[in-house]
Amino acid sequence: MNQKKSKVIDNPVVSIFRGNMGIIAVLVIMCIIVTVATDKFLTANNIISVLRQISINTYIALGMTLIIILGHIDLSVGAIVAMSGTLTVGLIVNQNMHLGVAIVLGILVGVMAGFISGSIVSNFGVPAFIITMAMMNIANGIAYVYSGGQSTRITDEFFIAIGTGYLFNVIPLPVVYMVVLIVIFSFVLSKTKFGTYVYAIGGNREAAKLSGVPIKFIEITVFTLSGLLSAFAGLVLCSRMYSGQPSVGSGYELDAIAACVLGGTSMTGGKGRISGTVFGAMVIGIISNGLNLIGVSSYWQLIVKGLIIACAVLLDNQKGKLSFLRKKK
Amino acid sequence: MGQTVLEMIGIKKSFSGIYALSGIDFSLELGEVHALLGENGAGKSTLIKVLGGIYQPDCGAIKINGKEVNINGVPAAREAGIGIIHQEIVLVPYLTVAQNIFLGREITTKSGTVDFEKMNLKAAEMITSLGVDIHADSVVEKLTIAQQQMVEIVKAVSFNANIIVMDEPTSSLSNEEVKQLFEIVARLKEKKVSIIYISHRMEELFRISDRVTVIRDGEYVGTRNTSETNANELVAMMVGRNLESFYARNYSDLSKAETALEVKNLTCEGVFKNISFKVRKGEILGFSGLVGAGRSEIMEAIFGARKYQSGQVFLKGKEVKITEPMKAIKAGIAMVPEDRKKQGLILCNSVAFNTTLSCLHFCMNGIAISRKKCRDIIDYYAEKLRLKAASVNIDAGSLSGGNQQKVVLGKWLATKPEVLILDEPTRGVDVNAKFEIYSVINELAKDGMAIIMVSSELPEIINMCDNVCVIRGGEMAGYLSKDELGQEEIMKYAAGGIK
Structure with a gap:
């Protein structure tokens, strides 16, 4: 009996299911409701489209998961999306820069933003909430100053292909990136020293320090990663929209945080998992997609989205009690 | 004999079918x-919570001055004249002493505003009547822990409490502060206040108590007059068996042993200065002194967790520069820190996670952590330390104090150190776990590990160590070998009796 039990826990698929029971329940319930309400939901086309829609939020949410596990928060991600995207497109179109160089520069700007936030937070112990809020303003400002508030159209074929291309003519490239990133981040968080240290710092900073965890290095790296992912998200987003727009990233930080929280990442740090965040991002994506298909106006969508997020978190909180009920049966 | 003010008869209390108290008798x-x-x-805590109205007993009676009372809540306990000083201070840090004392029953002027003048005056009166030196209008946050505790006592007395419960009041006090506390206790006694005193420190009980009641596993074991009993009898009553040798130590000849760690003139301005000592393989070197003397800080400096200005550290004769804990770990130094909850463990993570956190460099398989290698390490140390946990996957925070300490010890042994620093290795640990930890330490020393043990418990220092450094005010005040060790000698150096 005992052996059987430990076997069950060791199976990664089962473990993902057990760990995220609450959010999976929400996901399934939502899917059932939308499927009953409209027959357009459960089609291959629509599912691919949902996956494409959630991919950008997922890139950002992966970095956010690490940051929240560390016990911090990053409010600058949306602004970095806008800044990197606008700069990359602008450099290609206005400055006639070589495509590859422009992309690298765009990404580097995001990386730098994350690195600076991380360094300040880690070296001076300033709350990340404040520093990343400042970074949010600065990055937004740079995007608007550079573009003069105007959106810039881009027609470069290769650039457009980054966000609109397909693998085997079926799977959109953004979804491919998403899957690759999820695999990498799951591995890093659960199987490497780096990931273990992230959990340790979030759980108890002082104990982690005395255990030989290089706190500053880990913190700065995680913020830098978050900047990198946001810049990448900006690149893919601009490519998909054929343009660089300075207003494009607003609200992305909140969606990313919502995905993490829905997925059970603890806002006090120390707890969380990549699989949870992915399910969280799916829930958020399906809310928008489902409501669109049913034909709910976008103003009402905001209200419904808020309510669903609140209910989902409540349900997830009750996870312990749910499994208790199950045992009783 | 005096008049009985409080009687608890046959108190039983169970939580989901398990008895925490199975028929306790207690009289005061x-x-x-x-x-x-x-x-x-x-x-103990359950019994106190029953008395304080936080728990309702399943059966049994409480009599105050011979009359049966029903204490069904905290206000009822207060009305019955019971005041409880909890282990954790429960004052509002940003309010003044007077405001805290009168919290929830502020004195008001005619127009309904708070009359601060009158409150300060009244509070000052109460404070002086207990012989305490605290200003009624100082902010609680700025007071020392000892002073805050005294405010708690004043507050309890201000409710006309004639039965005061003190739950481990000295756990975070220095010796001088303990003395002050005992003076207040004496003054309360003069005022005919009865006191229930809970403490783990045996020598304190002998200093201030009149009687001792021992309970074990929720059962009443016995009551003794303090003057007619001794520490051994009380320990035997607590543990339920005779401990022939509580401190297991096989001393070995160290004259030929190799020096493992040597520290020369270590100085950290304002914290400690000119600290020099050496530890040999197989030696247990004790560090004694008053709380705040700088012992833990010295250890942190050696371990790389605290910067120091000057001084040298030698490992097996070679000078090492340790600037961060990871370097210390790789060099073969491990440190079990003073406060296991704040510094030792990540309470929300599993026993397994905690055990391997500092020795992940032994568990790598390329860039991935090998589960099997982790598992082997965890199993080995869980077995070696006789860890009692339902599974290694449960949160470390859910274990008892003794088992938590074993996890911390295992975590550091897993780094395979040559020098092991133990800072208060048995603080807040129950008697059985203490015994097991002592035997592990003894075995480690026998196998040739150099051990530094910082401890505030003198019996532990005297019975376990080969040599002892006494620290006073950040300086080395004395060095005692095993034959010179005694409570008086150590205290003389620690408190500054002789130079």
Whole structure:
């Protein structure tokens, strides 16, 4: 009996299911409701489209998961999306820069933003909430100053292909990136020293320090990663929209945080998992997609989205009690 | 004998079918200090919570001055004249002493605003009547822990409490502060206040209590007059068996042993200066001194967790520059820190996670962590330390104090150190776990590990160490070898009797 039990826990698929029971329940319930309400939901086309829609939020949410596990928060991600995207497109179109160089520069700007936030937070112990809020303003400002508030159209074929291309003519490239990133981040968080240290710092900073965890290095790296992912998200987003727009990233930080929280990442740090965040991002994506298909106006969508997020978190909180009920049966 | 003010008869209390208290009798006389003694989990806290109205007993009666009372809540306890000083201070840090004392029953002027002048005056009166030196209008946050505790006592007395319960009041006080506390206790006794005193420190009980009641596993074991008993008898009552040798130590000849760690003139301005000592393989070197003397800080500096200005550290004769804990770990130094909850463990993570956190460099398989290698390490140390945990996957925070300490010890042994620093290795640990930890330490020393043990418990220092450094005010005040060790000698150096 005992052996059987430990076997069950060791199976990664089962473990993902057990760990995220609450959010999976929400996901399934939502899917059932939308499927009953409209027959357009459960089609291959629509599912691919949902996956494409959630991919950008997922890139950002992966970095956010690490940051929240560390016990911090990053409010600058949306602004970095806008800044990197606008700069990359602008450099290609206005400055006639070589495509590859422009992309690298765009990404580097995001990386730098994350690195600076991380360094300040880690070296001076300033709350990340404040520093990343400042970074949010600065990055937004740079995007608007550079573009003069105007959106810039881009027609470069290769650039457009980054966000609109397909693998085997079926799977959109953004979804491919998403899957690759999820695999990498799951591995890093659960199987490497780096990931273990992230959990340790979030759980108890002082104990982690005395255990030989290089706190500053880990913190700065995680913020830098978050900047990198946001810049990448900006690149893919601009490519998909054929343009660089300075207003494009607003609200992305909140969606990313919502995905993490829905997925059970603890806002006090120390707890969380990549699989949870992915399910969280799916829930958020399906809310928008489902409501669109049913034909709910976008103003009402905001209200419904808020309510669903609140209910989902409540349900997830009750996870312990749910499994208790199950045992009783 | 005096008049009985409080009687608890056959108190039983169970939580989901498990008895925490199975029929405890307890009586308290007018103006006496009655110590309540028992291991962690023996039921002391539960008994106090029953008395304080936080728990309702399943059966049994409480009589105050001969009359049966029903204490069905905290206000009822207060009305019955019971005041409880909890282990954790429960004052509002940003309010003044007077505001805290009168919290929830502020004195008001005619127009309904708070009359601060009158409150300060009244508070000052109460404070002086207990012989305490605290200003009524100082902010609680700025007071020392000892002073805050005294405010708590004043507050309890201000409710006309004639039965005061003190739950481990000295756990975070220095010796001087303990003395002050005991003076207040004496003054309360004069005022015919009866005191129930809970403490783990045996020598304190002998200093201030009149009687001792021992409970074990929720059961009443016995009551003794303090003057007619001794520490051995009380420990035997607590543990339920005779401990022939509580401190297991096989001394070995160290004259030929190799020096493992040597420290020369280590100085950290304002914290400690000119600290020099050496530890040999197989030696247990004790560090004694008063709380705040700088012992833990010295250890942190050696371990790379604290910067120091000058001085040298040698490992097996070679000078090492340790600037961060990871370098210390790789060099073969491990440190079990003073406060296991704040510094030792990540409480929300599993026993397994905690055990391998500092030795992940032994568990790598390329860039991935090998589960099997981790598992082997965890199993080995869980077995070696006789860890009692339902599974290694449960949160470290859910374990008892003793088992938590074993996890911390295992975590550091897993780094395969040559020098092991133990800072208060048995603080807040029950008697059985203490015994097991001592035997592990003894075995490590026998196998040739150099061990530094910082401890505030003198019996532990005297019975376990080969040599002892006494620290006073950040300086090395004395060095005692095993034959010179005694409570008086150590205290003389620690408190500054001789130079």
